[in-house]
Amino acid sequence: MTTSQPKDMRSWIATLKEAGELVRIDKPVDPLTQMGSLLYQSREKALLFENLPHGWRSLGQAPANVRHAALAFGTTEDELVPMVARRMGTLVPPVMVNDAPVKDRIFKRGEFDLTHLPVHVAGRQDAGPVIGSGLVVSKDPDTGQRNVSFHRLQIKGPDKSGILLYPRHSWKNYAKYQARNEPMPVAIFIGHHPLYYAAAATTAAYGLDEFEIAGGYLGEAVRLVKCETVDLEVPADAEVVLEGYIPPHYREEEGPFSEFQDYYVTGTGKNPVVEYTCMTTRRDAIFKNLQNGSEMEGCVFHKVPMSAAIYRRLKDVGGGPNLHNVMVLPGVFGVVVQMTPRAYGEAKTLLMAALSSEYQHPKVAIAVDPDVDIFNPAELLWAINTRVDPARDVVIIPGTHNHAMDACLTELGAPGTNLWQRFGSKIMIDATRPPPADAEAHAALERIRPHNTHLRLEDFAAADSLDIVRALPKIFFGSKMLRED
Ligand SMILES: Cc1cc2nc3c(=O)[nH]c(=O)nc-3n(C[C@H](O)[C@H](O)[C@H](O)COP(=O)(O)O)c2cc1C
Ligand SMILES: [Mn+2]
Numbered sequence: 211m212t213t214s215q216p217k218d219m220r221s222w223i224a225t226l227k228e229a230g231e232l233v234r235i236d237k238p239v240d241p242l243t244q245m246g247s248l249l250y251q252s253r254e255k256a257l258l259f260e261n262l263p264h265g266w267r268s269l270g271q272a273p274a275n276v277r278h279a280a281l282a283f284g285t286t287e288d289e290l291v292p293m294v295a296r297r298m299g300t301l302v303p304p305v306m307v308n309d310a311p312v313k314d315r316i317f318k319r320g321e322f323d324l325t326h327l328p329v330h331v332a333g334r335q336d337a338g339p340v341i342g343s344g345l346v347v348s349k350d351p352d353t354g355q356r357n358v359s360f361h362r363l364q365i366k367g368p369d370k371s372g373i374l375l376y377p378r379h380s381w382k383n384y385a386k387y388q389a390r391n392e393p394m395p396v397a398i399f400i401g402h403h404p405l406y407y408a409a410a411a412t413t414a415a416y417g418l419d420e421f422e423i424a425g426g427y428l429g430e431a432v433r434l435v436k437c438e439t440v441d442l443e444v445p446a447d448a449e450v451v452l453e454g455y456i457p458p459h460y461r462e463e464e465g466p467f468s469e470f471q472d473y474y475v476t477g478t479g480k481n482p483v484v485e486y487t488c489m490t491t492r493r494d495a496i497f498k499n500l501q502n503g504s505e506m507e508g509c510v511f512h513k514v515p516m517s518a519a520i521y522r523r524l525k526d527v528g529g530g531p532n533l534h535n536v537m538v539l540p541g542v543f544g545v546v547v548q549m550t551p552r553a554y555g556e557a558k559t560l561l562m563a564a565l566s567s568e569y570q571h572p573k574v575a576i577a578v579d580p581d582v583d584i585f586n587p588a589e590l591l592w593a594i595n596t597r598v599d600p601a602r603d604v605v606i607i608p609g610t611h612n613h614a615m616d617a618c619l620t621e622l623g624a625p626g627t628n629l630w631q632r633f634g635s636k637i638m639i640d641a642t643r644p645p646p647a648d649a650e651a652h653a654a655l656e657r658i659r660p661h662n663t664h665l666r667l668e669d670f671a672a673a674d675s676l677d678i679v680r681a682l683p684k685i686f687f688g689s690k691m692l693r694e695d
Pocket of ligand 1: 357358359360363374377380411413502508509512
């Protein structure tokens with residue numbers, strides 16, 4: 211029997227390299243003062259830092275954008291969200307294994323020092339280095355059900371970090387431990403195939419194991435191994451694992467931190483800490499740095515699963531609309547729904563569902579037709595400018611529960627407490643054309659296009675102009691229109 215190599219960060223680096231999407235950085239880089247600037251600049255390509263303090267290498271901006279995410283899922287940008295939405299419904303249970311590369315090196319308390327990891331400081335006002343790439347495994351103490359999610363971990367010493375627990379599943383688990391006055395065991399893995407990260411960023415039902423979602427995304431069962439000092443399981447093919455406990459009823463100042471919406475202060479305050487008991491790594495472990503900020507790597511992990519979860523929800527609204535695509539917008543509080551309405555008002559029905567899914571983020575929901583490129587914000591503004599009668603097509607819902615990290619809204623309570631929330635409003639913008647069923651009204655908003663959309667400039671350009679033409683961004687006639695011709 212032949213066993214294929216499991217998907218891990220090594221196979222992902224090879225995929226990026228082969229696709230011409232990886233830039234090697236061989237000069238020394240200081241994570242505390244330099245790495246954040248380099249990550250911030252690299253919006254197109256992944257970076258492999260090969261010369262970091264204490265002999266570390268590290269991968270960052272991988273995925274740097276939705277194009278990279280499509281590469282990780284083995285599909286195209288256009289097909290990505292519908293495909294992830296389908297895979298989200300396929301759960302593959304993990305398997306327990308004994309051969310675990312992540313156990314090559316085992317360091318007990320006193321033998322490791324978190325300040326020697328190449329953890330970077332992302333932005334000018336950040337309180338210090340923060341692990342942004344740690345996926346936190348915890349369990350519900352009543353049922354033993356596992357949860358995996360992202361949590362920022364501000365380094366506070368050789369074996370201590372802060373942790374921001376947004377009121378969702380890990381917080382719920384922690385609250386149960388805290389009510390028993392017991393510490394919550396956690397295991398944190400750093401560095402793996404990006405579909406593990408996509409699974410951890412998927413908000414599903416409480417009690418659903420994100421490793422089963424990861425198995426569905428990967429098309430193979432996740433290989434798990436037992437931890438050394440806590441009663442939890444972690445992926446055998448990760449690069450680094452940290453084990454420890456979150457003590458009950460204990461808080462310390464944490465933040466500010468460069469966050470996903472491009473602001474520093476959200477979440478800052480008295481937050482819990484993690485006390486670490488063990489670190490295990492691969493023999494030649496590669497670290498993973500992950501920078502947040504609008505349109506940075508962190509946003510890609512928000513965008514893809516969130517768009518897919520909303521797509522999955524919308525596809526059955528009202529008995530099966532003509533839904534084409536869904537994409538979360540920069541800043542992560544907006545979402546665009548691409549559809550062909552069957553009836554007047556149907557777009558608003560879908561927008562209401564988009565604003566109330568598994569995810570708390572969406573505050574702005576916009577519906578557009580398939581002739582609008584949803585990956586290009588200029589196209590969205592065009593649709594809003596030319597297809598919206600504000601009095602008819604814009605609806606504001608006041609007094610809603612919004613995302614607690616939405617800095618422009620009123621904050622109630624404080625991070626680390628049960629009342630923490632933002633109280634605000636939501637907006638729907640129907641920027642679709644009249645439905646095709648009303649042929650005349652539909653035709654009045656037919657978008658111009660040239661006679662022939664499969665002609666390519668490069669087939670006509672002179673030889674000495676070819677390099678110029680090839681370096682141009684893809685000319686947009688509407689990607690769907692190009693395919694129709
Ligand atoms: C890059 C990134 C960073 C995140 N950082 C945090 C964080 O610091 N704290 C937090 O509570 N959630 C954070 N999240 C959100 C959760 O990990 C994510 O929404 C996940 O789906 C929540 O898991 P749950 O539904 O199992 O609670 C982050 C998400 C991403 C994509
Ligand atoms: Mn969960």
